[in-house]
Structures are given as C-alpha cells and as structure tokens.
Amino acid sequence: MRHAVVIGASMSGLLAAAALSRIAGRVTVLDRDELPEEDVHRRGTAQSRHAHGLLARGLEVMEQLLPGLTAELTARGAFGGDLQADCRWINEGRRLAPAPGGMPGLLVSRLLLEGQIRRRVAGLPGVEVIGESQVFSLTRSGDRVTGVRLVSDETITADLVVDASGRGSHTPAWLAELGFPAPGEERVxxxxxxxxxxxxxxxxxxxxxxxxxxxxxxxxxxxxxxxxxxxxxxxxxxxxxxxxxxxxxxxxxxxxxxxxxxxxxxxxxxxxxxxxxxxxxxxxSVRRRYERLSRFPRGLAVVGDAVCAFNPIYGQGMSVAAVEALRLGEWAARDRPAGELFRSIARVVDGPWDIVVSGDLRLPGVRGRRTPKTRVINAYLERFHRAAEHDVELGRRFLRVANLIDPPRALLRPACLFRVFRGAMGGAGGSRGVGTQRxxxxxxxxxxx
CATH class of the missing domain: 3.30.9.30 (D-Amino Acid Oxidase; Chain A, domain 2)
Structure with a gap:
C-alpha cells in the first residue's frame, strides 16, 4: 500500500495510523482542529476534560503498537498499580474483594495519553499528522474510494481511507452519495x-x-x-x-x-x-452495523466511535479502539474486502457492547429492548457482585472481563456459577472491603x- 489517509487525530485515528504505518509507504492523519505541541484541550475532544479509563487490554495493545509508550508516560508523571489490589471497584454498592490480581493498570490523564501518542505517531517513518484539515467528501473511481476532498477544495489521493472521526462520522451520508446503503443502527x-x-x-x-x-x-x-x-x-x-x-x-x-x-x-x-x-x-449508546452490509466500496474502512460509540461511563472506548487498530492493520496487509474487516471489528465490539447494554438496561430510566435473557443475566450479575464482595477469585474473573481480557461469557462458566451460588447460600465468608459501606x-x- 502506497498511501493511507486517516480522518481524525483522536485516539482511534492515531492508533489506526500506528498500525497502518507498518504496511503503508505513507500515512496522512487529518483533523479539523489545530493540533498544538502542548497537551491542551481542543474542540474535537470534548470528553478530554473528563475521567478516562485505560483498561488492561488497551494498555497492552498500545504498548504493542508503540513500544516504550508506558515508560514514556511514566516519565511524564503517569503511574501504575494492580487493578484489583489498588482499585476500589464498587458494584451494587459493594466493594469487590481487594487482592493482588496480576493485572497492571496505568493512571494517566486523557490529555497526556493522547498528546504522547500523537507525538509518537507523528514521529513514525512516513507518517504525517496535519491539523486544520477538515474532510468534506470522498472521491471515487467506480466502486472504489480513491481519496478525500477537503473543505479547502484540496484533493488528497489514497489507496485506503479510514474514517476514525468519532460519533459524528459522515460515512453513512457519504455512502448514500456514492450509491451504497448506509448501515443499520442500534441505539440504547x-x-x-x-x-x-x-x-x-x-x-x-x-x-x-x-x-x-x-x-x-x-x-x-x-x-x-x-x-x-x-x-x-x-x-x-x-x-x-x-x-x-x-x-x-x-x-x-x-x-x-x-x-x-x-x-x-x-x-x-x-x-x-x-x-x-x-x-x-x-x-x-450507538452501534452501526457495518458488518451486515452486502455492498461497501473498496478502499474505505471505519473504526472507533464511528462504528460503535459506547456509554463512556464504562471506560471502554480507548481500549476497544486500540484492539480495532490491530485488526485494521492485519486486514489492510491482506487487501481483503471491507466486510472481512467489519466482521472482525464486530467480534471485538460484541463483548463490550453486551456489557454496556446489559448494564444500562437494568436501570429503569434507560430506553431499550429488554429480553428475558437480559433480565436473567442482570439478576445473576447482582448475585455475582454480592458474592465478589468476599470472593477474591470472582473479583479477579470479573476484572478480566471488565478489562477486555476475557469475554463476558467467562462469568457464566461452571466454576463461576458454583462460587456465586455458594456465596448466595452463605458459603463465602469475610468482610467488606475497607472504606466502603453499602x-x-x-x-x-x-x-x-
């Protein structure tokens, strides 16, 4: 691949560029905002002023894409800890049993994390990150996207265009302009x-x-x-x-x-x-079902919040974007149809989406379809969290799911079911975590x- 263009210089776009830099001669990242060298808030990342969670799987993948990143962030003031021993996870008003769990975490502000990743990506061979460059439309030849046209009327040609522009993605509208169907949406x-x-x-x-x-x-x-x-x-x-x-x-x-x-x-x-x-x-929360489309132009991909924008309170967005970037790089190296990429991304999104949707649909004010399966799982998870207040192993298993290491179905394995129902019958002893009272x-x- 000679040239890839990535729309959006937030976390998803930067990580996508890092993955593509390994297979493309050139990667150009475009963002409508000015991108100063300093770590400052900008208009396009309204959530940068709020708390951001970096899950264990996300940190692992970011380090894989940008080796040495953790050490660089630590040198700038970030610090780590054990996600089970050092963190107070409180579900159903109860603290998950604290104990060394073997999962490292990193505490860092969104500003520092994104700023350092942008500096690293901009320094990769063949990568250019350009601010104040807003994409207006896609260019095409037949059924293939050939580049982008900017608001300034400049045209940039590319072998691959990646939309990482977030919740406000224009790809559904661009597809209609190109004569392709838009993806279906699921909303909660x-x-x-x-x-x-x-x-x-x-x-x-x-x-x-x-x-x-x-x-x-x-x-x-x-x-x-x-x-x-x-x-x-x-x-x-x-x-x-x-x-x-x-x-x-x-x-x-x-x-x-x-x-x-x-x-x-x-x-x-x-x-x-x-x-x-x-x-x-x-x-x-919005999920666009690109994997269900029967027709999609070649030379175009969509990642990050442009595919699935989660309830941010769960802290999954950055980590899911990192894993999607890996899948994007693997797909682009094989030059396969877009459907293959979207099916791969759907498998990445399925677990986190189930966590978010099930968790939110248990709340009375949330509007969405509640199936019998959802009700049963939520009732089970309430019992799970009561047992995990005292059961260190259940706590470890929950955190592996919450940190995207294991799929949600891992909490339904026989060993978990046994410990949950044993705890519900009074078989697990112990006291509540220090510092938390229901x-x-x-x-x-x-x-x-």
Whole structure:
C-alpha cells in the first residue's frame, strides 16, 4: 500500500495510523482542529476534560503498537498499580474483594495519553499528522474510494481511507452519495449527564488507594469515578441517568453524597478543588452495523466511535479502539474486502457492547429492548457482585472481563456459577472491603432520580 489517509487525530485515528504505518509507504492523519505541541484541550475532544479509563487490554495493545509508550508516560508523571489490589471497584454498592490480581493498570490523564501518542505517531517513518484539515467528501473511481476532498477544495489521493472521526462520522451520508446503503443502527437511549471536577491529591486520600470506580444501581441510577493522575491531582467524574450533577463545588459534593457508596463523597468533601466543573451529556449508546452490509466500496474502512460509540461511563472506548487498530492493520496487509474487516471489528465490539447494554438496561430510566435473557443475566450479575464482595477469585474473573481480557461469557462458566451460588447460600465468608459501606436507597439523598 502506497498511501493511507486517516480522518481524525483522536485516539482511534492515531492508533489506526500506528498500525497502518507498518504496511503503508505513507500515512496522512487529518483533523479539523489545530493540533498544538502542548497537551491542551481542543474542540474535537470534548470528553478530554473528563475521567478516562485505560483498561488492561488497551494498555497492552498500545504498548504493542508503540513500544516504550508506558515508560514514556511514566516519565511524564503517569503511574501504575494492580487493578484489583489498588482499585476500589464498587458494584451494587459493594466493594469487590481487594487482592493482588496480576493485572497492571496505568493512571494517566486523557490529555497526556493522547498528546504522547500523537507525538509518537507523528514521529513514525512516513507518517504525517496535519491539523486544520477538515474532510468534506470522498472521491471515487467506480466502486472504489480513491481519496478525500477537503473543505479547502484540496484533493488528497489514497489507496485506503479510514474514517476514525468519532460519533459524528459522515460515512453513512457519504455512502448514500456514492450509491451504497448506509448501515443499520442500534441505539440504547441512556440520557446520561456527568460532571467532572479536579482536586488536589494528598498521599493519605482514600487510605492511599488511587482509584474508585462506582457503578449505578437500579435503586440509585448514579455512578462515579475518581482517578489519581499526574501532578498530584484527582479527576472526579460523577453522573446520573436522567439528571445532571451540579458543576459548582457545593452542589457537586452534595450530589456525590447520593452515590451508591460513600467513598467518592468522602474524598471530594475534604479535597481542595482546582478549577471549574465541566458537564458532558451522552444521549445514547450507538452501534452501526457495518458488518451486515452486502455492498461497501473498496478502499474505505471505519473504526472507533464511528462504528460503535459506547456509554463512556464504562471506560471502554480507548481500549476497544486500540484492539480495532490491530485488526485494521492485519486486514489492510491482506487487501481483503471491507466486510472481512467489519466482521472482525464486530467480534471485538460484541463483548463490550453486551456489557454496556446489559448494564444500562437494568436501570429503569434507560430506553431499550429488554429480553428475558437480559433480565436473567442482570439478576445473576447482582448475585455475582454480592458474592465478589468476599470472593477474591470472582473479583479477579470479573476484572478480566471488565478489562477486555476475557469475554463476558467467562462469568457464566461452571466454576463461576458454583462460587456465586455458594456465596448466595452463605458459603463465602469475610468482610467488606475497607472504606466502603453499602448505601441503602432510603438514605441516598435521591430527590431527582
């Protein structure tokens, strides 16, 4: 392949470029935003002001695509830990049993992570990352895409065009213009709004634990995450399904008190706030079913949020994009029809999508199709999380799924079923994780949900 063009210089586009650089003579990454050398917020990445999770599988693949990345991020202030021993995972208001789990994690802000990846990708042989270059349309010859036309009317020819432009992808409209069918969409209406504030971090905050991840419950449809990050800071994001957390400090702290467990409230109630609060709203999780199309132009691919935009509270987007970049590189090296790529991407997306959809559909305000299978699985997972409060092995297995190492069906294997139902019958002893007490709905302070 002589030349590949990637639309979008966010995480998905940059990782796609890293994968393609191994097989293409030239890779050009185009983004409509100005791309300064410094790690600063930009218009095209509105969520960069909010907490981002980097899952174990995502970190592993990023290191594979860009060897030495972890060490570079650590040198710039990121730091690691054990995802089970050092993190407070709270499901159904209960802390997953902490213990060394053998899964390394990396705590780093989205700004630093994306900035360092952009610097690495721009330094790869044959790769050019260009800002202030907005793509207007695709060019074609017969049933093959041959390049892109910019808003400036400049045309750039390419053997492959990759749309990594995110939720606002124009590919469905471009396909219609080219005479091809648009993909079907699946949507789960979540009406999620979250607010983020940054706080100064002290060594004894949360007894030294650097992470709290707290899922919403059916009784309390509010969630939150607190992540330590470089510069001795906390980034804390809290949100609700159908309601919006206040952005002022006092309102933020009061809202945090209504979460399913007290950990995040205890942190923000005593920490020093830095800067202003920021809102973000995600109306729906959206999946575009490109793998089901019978016709698709050659020379075009779609990855990242342009294929599937998850509920961001689950922290899966960056890690899924990294795995998709691997699949893109493998496919492009074989020069196969696009359907093969989309089927491969669908297999990557299936597990995370099932996690998100099943998790959200258990909440009463979320609109979507609830099947008997969904109800049974959600009832089982509630029992699973009760047992995992005391069962270290169940906790390890849950984290392998949550971090995209194992598929969701791994939680239904006989060994898990036995431990879950043994725990439900009182066979697992132990006490709750330190620092977490389950909050009952009647004391949650819910006046809006």
């Amino acid at each position: 209406e979540i009406d999620l709004t979250y607010t983020t504030r940054v706080f100064r971090r002290r060594a004894d905050d949360l007894a030294g634990d650097p992470v709290v991840i707290m899922a919403a419950t059916r009784a309390i449809p509010r969630a939150g995450v607190a992540l330590a990050m470089e510069g001795d800071r906390w980034i804390v994001t809290i949100g609700g399904y159908g309601d919006a957390p206040p952005s002022d400090h006092e309102g933020f702290v009061a809202y945090a008190k209504s979460l399913p467990a007290p950990d995040i409230h205890e942190l923000v109630a005593s920490a020093e706030p830095l800067g202003e609060g920021r809102h973000h709203r995600t109306p729906a 909050r009952e709905p009647e004391v949650a302070g819910l006046d809006q949900a």
